Amino acid sequence: MKYFALILSLFSIKLIGQVTVNQSDMPSAGDTIRYSVAANAVMIQPGNGGQNQVWDFTSLTSSSQYIDEFLPITSTPFTYIFAFGPFGASCDMGRLDNSAFQLPAIQGISISDVYNFYKVNGSSFSQKGFGASISGFPVPIPYSSSDVLFPLPMTSSSANSSVYSYEISIPSLGYYGREATRSNEVDGYGLLKTPFGEFETLRLRSVLVSNDTIAIDTLGFGFDVPAQTEVRYKWVAPNYGWPLLEITATELFGAEIITRVVYRDRPPVTEPNSIDVINESSVLLYPNPASEIIIVNSHLTKSSDIRYQLFDAMGKKVFDLNRKKANAGENIEFIPLTALNLTNGIYFLQISPEGQSPIYKSVVLDNQK
Numbered sequence: 001m002k003y004f005a006l007i008l009s010l011f012s013i014k015l016i017g018q019v020t021v022n023q024s025d026m027p028s029a030g031d032t033i034r035y036s037v038a039a040n041a042v043m044i045q046p047g048n049g050g051q052n053q054v055w056d057f058t059s060l061t062s063s064s065q066y067i068d069e070f071l072p073i074t075s076t077p078f079t080y081i082f083a084f085g086p087f088g089a090s091c092d093m094g095r096l097d098n099s100a101f102q103l104p105a106i107q108g109i110s111i112s113d114v115y116n117f118y119k120v121n122g123s124s125f126s127q128k129g130f131g132a133s134i135s136g137f138p139v140p141i142p143y144s145s146s147d148v149l150f151p152l153p154m155t156s157s158s159a160n161s162s163v164y165s166y167e168i169s170i171p172s173l174g175y176y177g178r179e180a181t182r183s184n185e186v187d188g189y190g191l192l193k194t195p196f197g198e199f200e201t202l203r204l205r206s207v208l209v210s211n212d213t214i215a216i217d218t219l220g221f222g223f224d225v226p227a228q229t230e231v232r233y234k235w236v237a238p239n240y241g242w243p244l245l246e247i248t249a250t251e252l253f254g255a256e257i258i259t260r261v262v263y264r265d266r267p268p269v270t271e272p273n274s275i276d277v278i279n280e281s282s283v284l285l286y287p288n289p290a291s292e293i294i295i296v297n298s299h300l301t302k303s304s305d306i307r308y309q310l311f312d313a314m315g316k317k318v319f320d321l322n323r324k325k326a327n328a329g330e331n332i333e334f335i336p337l338t339a340l341n342l343t344n345g346i347y348f349l350q351i352s353p354e355g356q357s358p359i360y361k362s363v364v365l366d367n368q369k
Contacts (some may be wrong), residue, residue, distance in 0.1 A: 025241035036062035038261035063280040083140035208252030277353035
């Protein structure tokens with residue numbers, strides 16, 4: 001009987017290793033997927049890779065929710081139909097994703113309504129470009145080649161890399177361009193547990209290294225933005241090709257700093273008048289990495305006391321500001337790093353609205369002077 005139990009156990013382990021994600025598991029036009037944005041993402045870690053892992057994220061709590069909606073190309077702005085439809089890049093679907101493209105804060109330049117465009121076939125699920133409304137004008141931005149987000153079919157040994165670039169002429173600014181390399185590797189498989197359920201999954205580790213160039217007409221020169229490395233851990237399963245859980249990190253000083261965690265979820269059960277003062281997803285820090293100052297931009301649902309505290313990697317408090325009765329709407333706070341005489345490294349900003357759990361954001365100080 002013991003031998004029989006052992007054989008069953010080994011067989012179960014083997015089955016987990018044989019999980020495969022195919023083209024049919026990927027999203028298609030018309031699909032909608034609900035996600036929760038995890039609270040205090042900077043405190044969450046992706047765990048180990050390897051065989052037969054158990055990743056337990058059942059303690060995740062939601063700070064907000066959104067819905068990923070995959071649209072037919074014909075349901076996107078008219079300008080994009082020519083660039084990404086059958087007479088252009090022949091994409092299969094688009095998706096509204098306003099976090100996908102951001103420029104440094106520049107007076108008079110606004111970015112909105114960003115659509116990613118995708119192509120899926122038997123070998124990959126890839127992004128072919130995006131479109132963005134730049135200061136009110138919809139601009140299609142095709143990639144030079146495909147950015148492979150998921151190699152297909154995906155198994156426990158899948159790996160690939162892709163290289164792409166794009167460039168944009170921006171009114172009243174000049175030029176913005178990017179060259180990027182993405183490397184994908186399934187670095188583990190096993191059981192994933194989240195508030196949404198338990199699933200046998202593959203974990204895809206995706207590393208994106210990008211180099212940006214900006215040229216400003218009014219200044220008559222351009223400059224390169226230091227290379228940036230983004231790491232994403234994506235847990236995928238049959239019938240759930242779009243991630244069940246995705247953890248995003250920025251690689252700095254050899255360490256991975258978690259910046260965002262999202263997971264599939266159900267509609268929330270909310271109590272009347274239980275709206276948070278500040279939604280975590282509305283808090284933006286820039287520049288980051290920073291050298292002299294950090295600008296904290298947030299949106300308040302109502303007037304509230306807000307406390308800003310900055311801690312170093314060892315937990316020592318190095319800055320403390322209590323802002324009384326900040327107004328509802330957009331709020332901007334400045335943290336003068338130069339005056340604090342801090343050393344380079346990773347810091348954590350704690351934002352504590354009145355009557356709400358604190359929000360944590362990571363800050364990187366990189367003073368090259």
